[in-house]
Amino acid sequence: MRRAQVYRWQIPMDAGVVLRERRLKTRDGLFVHLQQGEKQGWGEVSPLPGFSLETLDDAQAALLTWVNAWRDGASPALPDVPSAAFGISCALAELNGTLPEAADYRAAPLCSGDPDELFAALAAMPGEKVAKVKVGLYEAVRDGMVVNLLLEAIPDLRLRLDANRAWTPLKAQQFAKYVNPDYRDRIAFMEEPCKTRDDSRAFARETGIAIAWDESLREADFEFIAEPGVSAVVIKPTLTGSLDKVREQVTAAHALGLTAVISSSIESSLGLTQLARIAAWLTPDTIPGLDTLNLMQAQLVRRWPDNSLPLVDVEVLEPLL
Ligand SMILES: O=C(O)CCC(=O)C1=CC=C[C@@H](O)[C@@H]1C(=O)O
Numbered sequence: 001m002r003r004a005q006v007y008r009w010q011i012p013m014d015a016g017v018v019l020r021e022r023r024l025k026t027r028d029g030l031f032v033h034l035q036q037g038e039k040q041g042w043g044e045v046s047p048l049p050g051f052s053l054e055t056l057d058d059a060q061a062a063l064l065t066w067v068n069a070w071r072d073g074a075s076p077a078l079p080d081v082p083s084a085a086f087g088i089s090c091a092l093a094e095l096n097g098t099l100p101e102a103a104d105y106r107a108a109p110l111c112s113g114d115p116d117e118l119f120a121a122l123a124a125m126p127g128e129k130v131a132k133v134k135v136g137l138y139e140a141v142r143d144g145m146v147v148n149l150l151l152e153a154i155p156d157l158r159l160r161l162d163a164n165r166a167w168t169p170l171k172a173q174q175f176a177k178y179v180n181p182d183y184r185d186r187i188a189f190m191e192e193p194c195k196t197r198d199d200s201r202a203f204a205r206e207t208g209i210a211i212a213w214d215e216s217l218r219e220a221d222f223e224f225i226a227e228p229g230v231s232a233v234v235i236k237p238t239l240t241g242s243l244d245k246v247r248e249q250v251t252a253a254h255a256l257g258l259t260a261v262i263s264s265s266i267e268s269s270l271g272l273t274q275l276a277r278i279a280a281w282l283t284p285d286t287i288p289g290l291d292t293l294n295l296m297q298a299q300l301v302r303r304w305p306d307n308s309l310p311l312v313d314v315e316v317l318e319p320l321l
């Protein structure tokens, strides 16, 4: 016998979380819980405002249609709404035992402002030291100085930077001017420095700083090809679609010698722990970009190990069926 439930939830965010120039006060999403005999699986469906093309209501409608058909014994195709396809495919993979339990909880610490906080996080980080710094929010010159300072202070640190397409070619040059040329190869990559892909390619060529594609992966004309200066692709499963599609993209990247980084779309702790499992499974040699739980004020249903945020249990969530 099949049973299923869908829950809708909302978590308050930390005061300072700004996405695409909009303050994100709450994170809103859905969970799907599938049960068949003794087996069960959970999935998270939480489109990210400003990044996902679908709204939460679109995702909810697609999810409920799929869940009702599944509960009636059908094998419906996954919806073509990326967040819904991702969450449902995770729930099915848990149910069928195809998503391994082992997880990679080494999230690269994320810094969007104060470098002092990053020093503390890095001091506590065992093994390979990789951090991600948001740039493009302040003056390019300040960003360049912060990056230089961090690389100078921690000799075994490698940085991932993310400009979210904020820079004109001139601003990008101003940034690069402040980074000591000897340190540039310790920038593992800079995600999407400029507004256009051509300007980002020129930045890589002119500065010797490797770049990574993130936003570009979701554009219709994007192709997985090897290009000089491009070292990585950032894969955000909630924005991508089913686990099969995520796997195809990781395989395509690896075949070209690119690093594939599994990254958060600011999912709840439940979704994040699943991303940590997906990363351990598909990209075991790469630290995933999952340090976003502390942007929230609570964890939901499943805990991230050693995180002290309060846990909200399933009994408190709003069932929709
Ligand atoms: O990739 C990471 O290390 C963490 C996730 C992260 O940086 C992001 C998640 C979601 C939206 C963005 O603000 C940002 C990104 O652009 O990559």
Ligand SMILES: [Mg+2]
Pocket: 162, 164, 191, 214, 215, 234
């Ligand atoms: Mg990015």
